[in-house]
Amino acid sequence: MSVPLRRLRETPRHLLVCEKSHMRHERSRHAAHVRSHAYNCRVSFLIPECGILPEALKSVITDIGEYYLVKNLSLHELVTHEFINTFVKKGKLIISVDKDTYEELGLQGRPSQYSGKKVMRYIVTIDLTDSAFDPDSKKHKRVLWALKEKKPLEFDFLLSWHNKGAEGSTLMSYFSKNQIQAHQPKATFSTLRNLQCPVLHSNELHGKLEESCSAQELFEWLGAVCNKVGLDNKSFSFLSTCCCPQPSTVVEQAYLCTITGFILPEKIIQLLEQLCCYFDEPKLAQWVTLTVHGFADSPVSWRESEHGFQKGGENLYNFVVFRNLDYWLQMAVGANDDCPP
């Protein structure tokens, strides 16, 4: 096959990492994975055999917390020590810039991993809590000068703060001069009737012929449910041949909740804990799922891994928690992304 024809058939690179463990296992890293994925725009959970939202989950959703929109905020405001001392206990400012901006800024960075032979994008990382970034240090003065005078950069920011009960300024009062707006995450609830669900066995991640479905098949099925794709098609159907993976069972009802906004990892951990507590009492459900979508245009995905937002931008993960608290964790990224941890 000639080279141009071969390129037509090339599949964009993507990766799905599946982890299997137990929620109470000492080496389980479920909380670490959630905490390291900072920028989340959508969380949804599905509970088969459930028609009413449990009270414990309802209260977590109610207390999920506000996020804030600040328009036309100068980037140098985030490197002042007043801001760092008030809101940043430990953290880095990571800026992804094109070549021209990088050269105008004059700050030290590294080429993007995904920029090809001709580097057109750079990543600048500034450790805000490093001792070398103390007030009046050379580094701090350089960064402040670059962002304030050399190449002033202004953006609309979405902000969210995990306030562990600390007193003092809040984001609303700190940015009151910038016309900060508070937003509540939007929650939608629905009960799905007569839903075909794949049969899963927690210790069979790859599935077993005629006994259980694989993690990949579950991941695709969940996508169909969340996008309201009909799954009762036949192989000869004209519109679609997409159907539920087999083996499957039909559940009378399933509860689907979706929360959209800027959601903190700590809140997701609370949701995950409450989904585990759902199985404290005997339940009809064999498993429940929790899906989290990252922002498509975030410069990082997990931890400080560079996230290629120039293409699809997908970076999402999904928990399947079984009755016995075994879990599957599926982490998916598209092209121009590092392998999830």
Add this chain to the structure above:
Amino acid sequence: MRCSPVTGERRACAVARSLGSIAHAQSTVEPDGRCRSCDSNKGAVPLFPAGPNIAPTPSPTFHRFRNASQHHYMKICFVKFQGGGIRLNAAHFKQLIISVGAALPVDVLTYEEKTLSAILRVPSSGLVKLWSALTLLGSYQNRKCAFRVIQTSPFLLALSGNSRELILD
């Protein structure tokens, strides 16, 4: 719960089922369907047999699936530039996709007639061909139109959470 003497299947109170709980379904459901625990008369329903999900996983295990999706998914929208009058039901829409789709096996997973938007599924090896063909369509029934590709991903789940469509009031 009581076992049906004919099938041996386990049956639970239907009220317990709607709450997702089998806690009080441990009591007997009378032949007339009345539950002794909650005194409801919603009848008895089959209970799923207990799965083999009892023994906890001994230690974490990891599996990596590289480029394993056999299909790619596209969220698209059909845009008319010249007035109204074009009505496309699901079958017509599929026919249109087939006519531009370079003879690829495409599934129309969802279709909304009001907004003329759809989610398509195509074999991964045909993604570039289909995307190019959709992009090159310029007219339909002698009227200028175009396909807009809103989102594409190898994961159908990714199409349900697009931050680029996040609207703040």
